[in-house]
Amino acid sequence: QVQLVESGGGLVQAGGSLRLSCAASGNIFSINAMGWYRQAPGKQRELVAAITSGGSTNYADSVKGRFTISRDNAKNTVYLQMNSLKPEDTAVYYCNAQLGGWDYWGQGTQVTVSS
Numbered sequence: 699q700v701q702l703v704e705s706g707g708g709l710v711q712a713g714g715s716l717r718l719s720c721a722a723s724g725n726i727f728s729i730n731a732m733g734w735y736r737q738a739p740g741k742q743r744e745l746v747a748a749i750t751s752g753g754s755t756n757y758a759d760s761v762k763g764r765f766t767i768s769r770d771n772a773k774n775t776v777y778l779q780m781n782s783l784k785p786e787d788t789a790v791y792y793c794n795a796q797l798g799g800w801d802y803w804g805q806g807t808q809v810t811v812s813s
Contacts, residue, residue, distance in 0.1 A: 699724050699725055699802070700722055700723070700724040700725055700726060700729060700795045700797055700802045701722070701723045701724050701802075702720055702721070702722055702793045702794075702795055702802060702803065702804035703720070703721045703723075703804060703805070704718060704719065704720050704791065704792070704793045704804040704805065704806065704807040705718070705719050705721075705807065706718040706719050706807060707791060707807030707808045707809045708808075708809070708810070709810045709811075709812065710783055710809075710810070710811055710812070711811070711812050712783060712784055712785055712811055712812065712813050713782060713783065714783050714811070715779070715780060715781045715782075715783065716780045716783065716809060717777055717778065717779050717780070718734065718777065718778040718780070718791055718793075718807060718809075719775055719776075719777055720732065720734070720775060720776045720777075720778075720793030720804060721773070721774060721775045722774045722775070722776070722795060723774065725797065726774050728797050728798060729751060729795050729796065729797050730750065730751055730796045730797060730798075731748055731749065731750045731751065731795075731796045732748065732749055732769065732776045732793065732794065732795045732796070733745060733746070733747060733748030733749065733767070733776075733793075733794045733796075734746040734747050734748075734767065734776075734778045734791055734792070734793060734794070735791070735792045735794055736787075736789035736790065736791045736792070736809075737789055737790050737792070737806075738786075738788060738789040738790075741789075743792070744758065745758055746758050746761055746765065746778070746791070747761065747765055747766075747767035747778060748767065748794075749767045749768070749769055749776065755767055760786075761780075761787075764780065764781050764782045764783075765778060765779065765780050765781070766778070766779040766781075767779075776793065778791070780809070783809075783811045784811060785811045785812065785813045786811075787809060787811050788809060788810050788811050789808075789809060790806040790807065790808050790809075791806065791807050791808075791809050792804055792806045
C-alpha cells in the first residue's frame with residue numbers, strides 16, 4: 699500500500715506559477731510510476747503529467763512547455779511545477795501512484811487560476 703499527501707495548491711492570477719508536492723509513504727519501492735491528474739467541474743479526470751521509476755516523463759499536450767514533473771527520491775516526493783498558468787488550468791489536482799497494477803490516489807488539492 700502507498701499513502702499520498704498533496705500540498706501546494708491555491709489561488710493564483712493568470713500567468714502566475716504554483717508548485718505542487720506529493721509525498722509518498724508506505725511501499726514506495728514498488729511504485730512503477732507517479733503522476734498528476736486533474737479534474738475540473740463537470741469534466742472527467744485527465745492525466746496532466748507522469749514520471750516513471752526510470753525517470754521518463756510524459757505530459758498532456760495542453761501543459762507541454764508550461765508544466766514540469768520531477769521527483770526527489772531522497773524525500774519520496776514528486777513535484778509539479780506549473781508556470782504560465784491559465785484559467786483553464788483550474789481544477790482539483792490529484793497525485794497518483796501505480797503499484798502492482800493498482801492505482802493509489804491522494805486527497806486532491808485545489809488550483810484556481812483567476813483571469
